[in-house]
Amino acid sequence: MTTADDARTLFRELTGTDPVGSWSAPGRVNLIGEHTDYNDGFVLPFAIDHRTHAALGLRDDARIRVVSTFDPVPVEVALGDLAALFPDRRDELPEWSRYALGVAWALIVRTGRNDLAGVDLAIASDVPVGAGLSSSAAIEGAVASALNDTWQLELDRVTLAQIGRTAENEAVGAPTGIMDQMASMLGRADAATFLDCRSLEAEIIDLGFADADLELVVIDTQVKHSHATGGYGERRAACERGAQIMGVAALRDLSVDDLDRAAELMDEVTFRRVRHVVTEDQRVLDTVRTLRTEGPEAIGDLLLASHASMRDDFEISVPELDTAVEAAMSAGAVGARMTGGGFGGAAIALVHRDRAGAVAEAATTAFADAGFTAPHVFTVTPSAGAGRD
Numbered sequence: 001m002t003t004a005d006d007a008r009t010l011f012r013e014l015t016g017t018d019p020v021g022s023w024s025a026p027g028r029v030n031l032i033g034e035h036t037d038y039n040d041g042f043v044l045p046f047a048i049d050h051r052t053h054a055a056l057g058l059r060d061d062a063r064i065r066v067v068s069t070f071d072p073v074p075v076e077v078a079l080g081d082l083a084a085l086f087p088d089r090r091d092e093l094p095e096w097s098r099y100a101l102g103v104a105w106a107l108i109v110r111t112g113r114n115d116l117a118g119v120d121l122a123i124a125s126d127v128p129v130g131a132g133l134s135s136s137a138a139i140e141g142a143v144a145s146a147l148n149d150t151w152q153l154e155l156d157r158v159t160l161a162q163i164g165r166t167a168e169n170e171a172v173g174a175p176t177g178i179m180d181q182m183a184s185m186l187g188r189a190d191a192a193t194f195l196d197c198r199s200l201e202a203e204i205i206d207l208g209f210a211d212a213d214l215e216l217v218v219i220d221t222q223v224k225h226s227h228a229t230g231g232y233g234e235r236r237a238a239c240e241r242g243a244q245i246m247g248v249a250a251l252r253d254l255s256v257d258d259l260d261r262a263a264e265l266m267d268e269v270t271f272r273r274v275r276h277v278v279t280e281d282q283r284v285l286d287t288v289r290t291l292r293t294e295g296p297e298a299i300g301d302l303l304l305a306s307h308a309s310m311r312d313d314f315e316i317s318v319p320e321l322d323t324a325v326e327a328a329m330s331a332g333a334v335g336a337r338m339t340g341g342g343f344g345g346a347a348i349a350l351v352h353r354d355r356a357g358a359v360a361e362a363a364t365t366a367f368a369d370a371g372f373t374a375p376h377v378f379t380v381t382p383s384a385g386a387g388r389d
């Protein structure tokens with residue numbers, strides 16, 4: 001049974017009827033460009049072949065009910081009550097439901113509509129949760145697409161990504177950027193989305209992994225993270241402090257040439273945070289250029305430099321992620337780095353097809369030797385973005 005079937009089955013169990021349709025949105029891997037999105041910078045993510053599906057049916061009242069494979073207990077709210085719940089009283093709702101209900105709330109706020117039909121939604125997902133693969137953006141994208149079509153709102157994909165981000169920031173309370181939602185909305189098979197997070201201009205960049213006989217291996221460390229708490233927000237605050245000291249609107253406005261001056265003006269920790277973001281923006285630009293001129297085999301050093309910068313300057317790696325990267329490289333990967341917000345989650349390795357098994361084995365052995373929980377290793381394929389199933 002596919003995950004789309006799971007959503008339909010769950011819908012039938014909830015309502016005793018068939019859904020009118022089902023919509024889905026993918027998780028994402030970020031190839032490079034970490035913690036640059038909320039600094040107005042550049043990112044290069046791609047949508048993956050793991051998706052969240054939302055089966056939807058209409059109700060004859062103005063209520064929204066959601067159920068999911070995350071939690072068997074349905075949550076039901078009057079559409080008119082969402083404005084009272086978000087953001088201040090969000091804690092009254094089960095955490096998973098805030099992603100879906102938060103999207104409905106953000107759509108209502110954005111459109112100002114108060115005449116919308118009630119809906120039942122059943123959500124099923126095969127995007128690993130807490131692995132740094134944007135399971136949350138996948139829920140937001142699936143629900144946003146389903147409601148946009150059903151309520152005939154005719155919002156475009158970039159606007160739906162912004163709706164997802166509003167839900168994430170305000171309904172869930174995670175102070176994240178726009179990358180994940182844009183990647184989930186705009187994904188294309190065999191390609192990455194090169195995104196300018198200031199203008200929100202996106203360009204589709206061919207990855208050419210298949211032609212080069214390369215695979216993208218994900219090593220999920222099983223170390224769970226949450227961006228609603230702790231380190232993520234602290235890093236964001238350090239970036240804002242750095243930009244303020246340098247007198248720019250965002251770190252995007254600095255280049256590598258500004259770093260000597262930055263070192264003189266700020267404390268050492270803030271400087272290292274700034275240096276990560278400024279050099280990472282440059283690495284995204286270099287990666288796009290390298291993909292175009294030399295192909296994917298030539299981006300390995302950029303991936304490794306990105307990881308080192310996150311480990312040493314931004315300090316968001318964990319021993320499991322470093323071990324995964326080292327093991328992948330020792331088994332012959334072209335390049336490897338942690339992906340996503342950090343503090344756990346997954347590493348990615350770009351690997352020749354005939355080395356993929358060796359990389360998985362090396363990671364598993366290295367984790368066992370270090371006494372870590374066994375990693376979950378699998379390959380992902382750059383895939384299409386959100387839409388109707």
Ligand code: GLA
Nearest residue numbers: 034035176177178179340341
């Ligand atoms: C998380 C956030 C994104 C981005 C990354 C780090 O995935 O949701 O907005 O900031 O971390 O690059």
